[in-house]
Amino acid sequence: MSDKNVLEILGEKIPLGKSATVSFEVAKLHTRNTLDVPIIIERSKKPGPTVLITAGIHGDEINGVEIVRQLIAKGINKPKKGTIICVPVINVFGFLNMDRLFPDGRDLNRVFPGSANGSLASRVAHFVMTEIVPHADFVMDFHTGGADRFNAAQIRIIKDEPILSELALVFGAPFIFYSKNLNKSFRNSCYKSGVPMLLFEGGKSFNIHSNITNTGVNGTKRILYHLGMLHSKFKVSKPKTKATIIEDSKWVRAKFSGMFKATVAINTYVDKDDVIGNITDPYGSFNHFVKAPNAGYIFNVNESPIIYQGDAIFHITTALKND
Structure with a gap:
């Protein structure tokens, strides 16, 4: 626990009870x-x-930025005890350019922990890991699905980490997805530094979705309440459903190019061979029914109306913790 009376970032000293x-x-x-x-x-x-x-490690993931914006605008980030540090847009270059990447073409989430003398993205990663993360006891990082792939609200953690498992359940997203820490990612660098992180995924790029945003804001309030940091003026609601814990999953890829439409909603449980979408052509001569390869929950749907053979169109669970 960071009980320092004075927190110093970029040479600015912020004592207890102060904002900056x-x-x-x-x-x-x-x-x-x-x-x-x-x-x-x-x-x-x-x-x-x-x-x-x-939020905003990827400049096109606007929904995560909106979640942090609401936390600040509503005053949820003013703690009852301790300290809350918010960085709503880490990749400000990408946010301004409406681009996932940095101007140098690098993915910020693949260059951590970075270098003081490296590429532009690497320098930003180095700043985050040396100037901000050392002050933190816990991190929440907000992301959304890439391109037109809409993610169900989910918390991603590695398996067999009791603290992360406890906090993920407290957060209350519909899904908890066990996924490995990717090399050179922000999450992996925090893990190596001994700082636990919950990574939230929800929605899709260039989109603000109210249900996803509400899930992120409400989950954050539950975490802060759990840590004794949420002011009593904020109400904390219980999750509507118990989290489904995903042990394993697979992508369903398009067998044909064409016009695509999903026929099942996100978060839906399907049985093997259920029709979950169809691929057609513009001329009315072709119609391919996409079927579920196994029973499971659909927790990612490609919402692009035009797809190519091999494109990922659904993400479906193949193993749940309670199986």
Whole structure:
């Protein structure tokens, strides 16, 4: 637990009971204007844990940014005890350009822990890992599905980590997905640094979805309440359903190119050989029914109306913890 009376980021000292917005200068634009990443810090007078809440590692994942924005706008980030640090948009370059990547073509989530003398993306990763993460006792990082693939609201953690399993259940997303830490990802770097992280996935790129946003905000409130950090003026609701824990899964890929339409909703449980979508052509001469390869929950759906052979169109569970 980080009970330091004074927290220091980028040379600015923030004592207990104070608020601050510290800006990290990522780089200068071609016009010599600076481009900054705001870091919003709220500290209670009462010592306690330090929670880091981040989003926008990928610039096109707007739904995660909206979740953190709401936490700040509603004052949920003002802790009853301890400290909450919010970084709503880490990849501000991608956010401004409506692009997943950095201008150098690098995926920020594949260059951690970064380097002070590396690429632009690598320097940002290095800043996050050296200036911010060392203060944190716990991290929540908000993401969305890539391209047109819509993710059901889910928490991703590695298996056999009791603290993460406990916090994931507290968060209350419909799904808890056991997934390995990817090499050079933010999550893996935090893990190696001994800082537990819940990674939230929900929705799709370039989209703000109210149900996904509400799940993220309500889950964060449950976590803060669990840690004794949520002010009593905020109500905490119980999850509508018990989380489904996904042990394993598989992607269903398109056997044909064409016009695609899913015929099952996200979060739906299907049986083997149930029709879950169809692929047609523009001329009315072809219609292929996509069938479920096994029984399981559909927790990702490709919402693109045009697909190519081999495209991932559904993500379906193949093994659940209670199987």
